[in-house]
Amino acid sequence: MNTPSNNPCNNCGICCLAFALPPFDANELVKASDELIQQVDAYARSARYRKSNPCLWLDLDSGKCKHHAARPVLCRWFEPGCQACNELRIKAGLPSLQVKQLK
Ligand code: SF4
Numbered sequence: 155m156n157t158p159s160n161n162p163c164n165n166c167g168i169c170c171l172a173f174a175l176p177p178f179d180a181n182e183l184v185k186a187s188d189e190l191i192q193q194v195d196a197y198a199r200s201a202r203y204r205k206s207n208p209c210l211w212l213d214l215d216s217g218k219c220k221h222h223a224a225r226p227v228l229c230r231w232f233e234p235g236c237q238a239c240n241e242l243r244i245k246a247g248l249p250s251l252q253v254k255q256l257k
């Protein structure tokens with residue numbers, strides 16, 4: 155797992171384009187706060203959700219997740235520099251990430 159000091163993610167945000175909403179599973183939603191559930195529910199009903207993505211929580215200016223600490227498990231599993239990350243980046247015309255090996 156990448157720590158903040160060796161995280162190679164350069165916040166291209168491409169991995170967050172596949173979702174319109176944070177991809178919480180049912181168990182995570184049960185544990186989520188009422189505020190989060192209301193936010194996601196309101197967004198799911200909105201015209202913007204019906205038309206497009208990226209994920210509601212993606213900050214388009216910074217390419218960062220607006221609620222990184224509260225992001226879903228699925229997002230935590232997605233390692234910067236993994237095969238899927240690099241395949242998405244190459245498809246978008248970006249260079250693949252070289253992940254430094256820990257000593
Ligand atoms: S990391 Fe954040 S912005 Fe990206 S898909 Fe997950 S919840 Fe959405």
Ligand code: SF4
Pocket residue numbers: 162163164165166167168169170232233234235239240242243251
């Ligand atoms: S695709 Fe890779 S480099 Fe881009 S934001 Fe996602 S994890 Fe980071």
